[in-house]
Amino acid sequence: MTIAIHVTDLTRRFGELVAVDRISFEIVQGEIFGLLGPNGAGKTTTLSMLSTMLEPTSGTAEIMGIDIKKDQDGVRKAIGIVFQDQSLDEELTAWENMDFHDRLYRLPKEIREQRIDELLKLVELSDRKNDIVKTFSGGMRRRLEIARGLLHHPQVLFLDEPTLGLDPQTRNHLWKYIEILAKEKNITIILTTHYMEEADRLCNRIAIIDHGKIIALDTPAQLKNSIGGDVVTIQSPDPEKIATTLVAPWISRIESHDKEVRITLVNAEQHISTIVTRLNEEKIPVTSISVYKPTLEDVFLSFTGKTIRERDADRKEGMRMHFRMMRH
Template structure:
């Protein structure tokens, strides 16, 4: 397989803050590759370096064999990008937004107009091509941005939180477009997300990023298999006693988190009655007990000891503290 993106010890610092910390990975051509992690983990910064919007502090990266620092124009010709924040001109029509973008890439008029029509049909916006963008819904705007990013036939497409803020139905609609692009056009797609379901459904492989480091990288299935079995979550006011009671060979892993004990074991349903009996024998009070197959949220919790939601809250608290200090 052809390597579309090759990164070695890629690092970006902002003063004393290390936003991306010596990460290395390869992405194959035609692959959907996900960067999964909480806000502030370094996902967008990584994308910004690969798309030449930020220069790496150290390390190297190539896109389709082109060095991101030595030939930025070459990289930009090879990629399309859909930003996290909207970058459409709301006062122009869908067709005019596409046409303006095509002119920037100096696509000949005949070719440009043909591609615009094809792409607007692809994202089901051809019938709205002459409507002003400010009349579009959030999902329609995202579809238009994806179409615009494909106008110059890029080999690699960067999607930064492509479904952020969209309703579940629209999100599912966009997922179908993204899957089709990779399969039918052989476009390499790199997306950042903090939606577990999005990463699980779309990505051939996922790099989980936390505090600027890649803490796990594999297929969604193998990441979930790394947990070591099914997950049993027990809520109880006495988590310490539960952890001690289940230090037994048939439990693969025990973790205590936020008033819960999380047990990982094979064939949890078959052991559930045994677990309940043991809790009763030890006279351990329980609030609830549940069983589920491993998710990427479980993987993140296993590697970091926190959920992504908690990471987001802690970062928001840190930002609030920073702004308070700036006022004084």
């Protein structure tokens, strides 16, 4: 088993703000590894350090055995990267964008043209290779950016929010290409995302990151199993009363927030009638009840006490307060 990425106590500070706080992990070759967390959690900062675009404050990391501090050129030759923000030239064709990027690596013309053809075929853009990029849809642009990032045959590919803003159908198509790269090309992929479904579908392992720290790291299945059973969600205008009313030895966890109660228990189908009966006896109004298997959203809630959407809202409010203070 080859270790493709080795990270030890990696830290990045911006003044008093600790954006990434002593994170450590290893990724094996051919693995799809996800950094899952809300906006501002430290995901992009982590990728920026690993790709040598940002100097770590402390800690170490190696990409394919190459130290990110001691041999930045070596790291850049070993990696490909697709940024969160588009970096294509919209006035050039798909082929011209690929060719321009390939020339930066000084590859012979024959090899350049062969790789461009192969990769455009991989992402199903061969028939649009001579079209100007500004005529492409968002999904087509992301596919072209992934193809461009693979031109120099990198061993490791960084994908920063690869499907951000794309419609569900396009997102599914892009997932297919990412899976092919790992399974058939043996490329190690580290991606950042705040889409739970994306992390669950693609990643062999996931590191949940919040406030710059890794708070959980395991396979999607093991993370969901750590919750300890099925999940019953109850929507009600009085969630606090439900939380105090439903006390039973077969309930392993009960949490109340934002007009919703989430109950974790084993074999929910055996206890749902008891739950409904007790709520009726106490005359507690209920809007809806649902039963499902744990999701990564439940895992995030279990570790942080908030959903990933609430974390995003907290950070936006924090930024607004910061700017208000700066104006006064």
